[in-house]
Amino acid sequence: MGELESFRNEVRDWLKASVPESLYGRPLTMMAREEPEAADLQADRKRYLERMVERGYTAPTWPKQYGGGGLTPPQAKVLQEELGRLRVPPALMGMGLTMIGPTLLVHGNDEQKEKYLPKIVTGEHRWCQGFSEPNAGSDLASLRTSAKLDDSGERYVINGQKIWTSGAQYSNWIFMLVRTDETTKHQGITFILLPMDTPGIEVKPIRLISGNSPFCEVFFTDVVADVKDVVGGVNQGWTVAKTLLNFERSGMGGGGPQRRPGATTGGGLVALAKEAVGERDGRIADTRTRDRLASLQLDELAYSLTLKRSAQTRKAGGAPGPEISMFKLYQSELGQRRDELAMALRGTDGLAVDENEVGPARAWLSAKATTIYGGSSEIQRNIIAKRVLKLPIN
Ligand SMILES: Cc1cc2nc3c(=O)[nH]c(=O)nc-3n(C[C@H](O)[C@H](O)[C@H](O)COP(=O)(O)OP(=O)(O)OC[C@H]3O[C@@H](n4cnc5c(N)ncnc54)[C@H](O)[C@@H]3O)c2cc1C
Known part of the structure; x- marks a missing residue:
């Protein structure tokens, strides 16, 4: 038996013994959940998280010294596949694991890695991303939130505003971009870490038409930050931000549209098409619908094969480069095509929104x-x- 296969058997046995069966097929609680879960389910989730943390499996490929699992990328894929086989969600998710943690592994100093990474893997630190500002979205480098060094030379005083900060109201830390030099654009930006309970930070959730508040405005008034929490050097923040954005985009271009809750997946779309336009000789009756579906499925297949090929050629553990933008672009638009088709096939029935479920209409809307x-x-x-x-x- 190959090494990877014996690893798979070991993981399979361990997961069977460690994951409470009540979690099979149950999505991870989202942070915005309003109704608390039953106490026994919460206890099972806690137990599952503790066991995964003990084994370093919340951050499978991170070094063991920081609480990671020390797995190789192929081993981590096996773990993901085995969790998928049991239909068990990851024990922990969030910007700590997918964005700031990997970025600290590239740009953080030893002290920062030792301080922050172990708290990400346990879920003790929940991070949000303070990049966008009211006048700095696509042109992010025009950001103006300022950080001025005080007389001691050990602290920055931050003033300004961030916007669209996802989950700020549930986070206890923020990684953010601040302006430390006003005489230049990209070279005047610094990447800094800050606890959310620092005096002078005010979080205002933005209420959407749906009633939810997935993101916030965050205001900073004379907020004091430690120079030790600058990542990658003063005025070097743009380089650090590019690395982080590539990690963010790689998380969005890596899993196929089936990962979004409520999306119609796999054979589901074929069944839906047969129901909508009828079936002839075992096939979708309407040739236009059949063509549209076949073209989508071929593109999805080509995309997933390209992803596999790229994963094999990318150096193990290396940070993704700008090419990751191709995946982010293609996957997000492919997912929208699938949702558009699913909605069209459902007709007016598809417009129903169930308050308690992430159904197809919500999936279609959230894909926007x-x-x-x-x-x-x-x-x-x-x-x-x-x-x-x-x-x-230019
Ligand atoms: C659900 C959600 C969650 C988010 N979470 C966060 C978060 O946690 N933290 C955070 O910092 N930000 C977050 N954002 C903000 C997000 O990064 C910005 O919305 C995005 O970068 C676009 O910026 P903008 O909204 O200011 O649009 P603008 O920059 O004003 O762009 C408006 C339109 O103009 C187009 N455009 C702009 N410049 C160009 C150009 N040079 N060439 C061609 N077209 C152009 C854009 O493509 C867009 O269609 C979130 C956004 C959403 C929707």
Whole structure:
């Protein structure tokens, strides 16, 4: 038996013994959940998280010294597949694991890695991302939230505002970009970490038409930050931010549209089409619908094969480069195509929104955001043109 296969058997046995069966097929509680779960389910989730943390499996590929699992990428994939087989969600999710943690592994100093990474893997630190500002979205480098060094030279005083900060009201730490030099654009930005309970930080959730508040405005008035929490050096924040954005985009371009809750997946769309337009000789009766579906499925297959090929060629553990923008762009638009088709097939029935469920209408609506956050599709196209294809544009 190959090494990977014996690892798979070991993981399978361990998961069977460690994951409470009540969690099979149950999605991870989202932070915005309003109704608390039953006490026994909460206890099972806690137990599952503790066991995964003990084994380093909340951050499978991170070094063991920081609480990670020390797994190779193929081993981590096996773990993911085995969790998928049991239909068990990851024990922990969030920007700590997918964005700031990997970025600290690249740009953090030893002290920062030792201080922050172990608290991410246990879920003790929950992070939010303070990048966008009212006048700095696509043109992020025009951000103006300022950080001025005080007389001691050991502290920054931060003033300004962030917006669209997802989950700020549930987070206890923020990683953010601040302006430390006003005489230059990209070279005047610094990347800094801050506890959310620092005096002078005010979080205002933005209430959407749906009634939910997935993101917030965050105001900073004379907020004091420690110079030790600057990551990657003063005025070097743009480089650190690019690394982080590539990690963010790689999380959005890696899993296929089936990962979004409520989306119609796999054979589900074929069954839906047969129901909507009828079936002839075992096939979808209407040729236009059949063509549309076949073209989507071929594109999804080509995309997943390209993803596999790219995962094999990418150096193990290396940070993704600008090419990740191609995946973010393609996957988000592919997911929207699938949702559009699913909605069209459902007709007016598809418009029903169940308050308690993430159904197809919500999946379709939430997919709209995927071509905006992490940088809009237009911005991904600009990056691909400039930094991947090296076209001569300004
Ligand atoms: C659900 C969601 C969650 C988010 N979470 C966070 C978060 O946690 N933290 C955070 O910091 N931000 C977050 N954002 C903000 C997100 O990063 C910005 O919305 C995004 O970068 C676009 O910026 P903007 O909204 O200011 O739009 P703008 O920059 O004003 O763009 C408006 C339109 O103009 C187009 N455009 C702009 N510039 C160009 C150009 N040069 N070439 C071609 N087209 C262009 C854009 O593509 C877009 O269609 C979130 C956004 C959403 C939707």
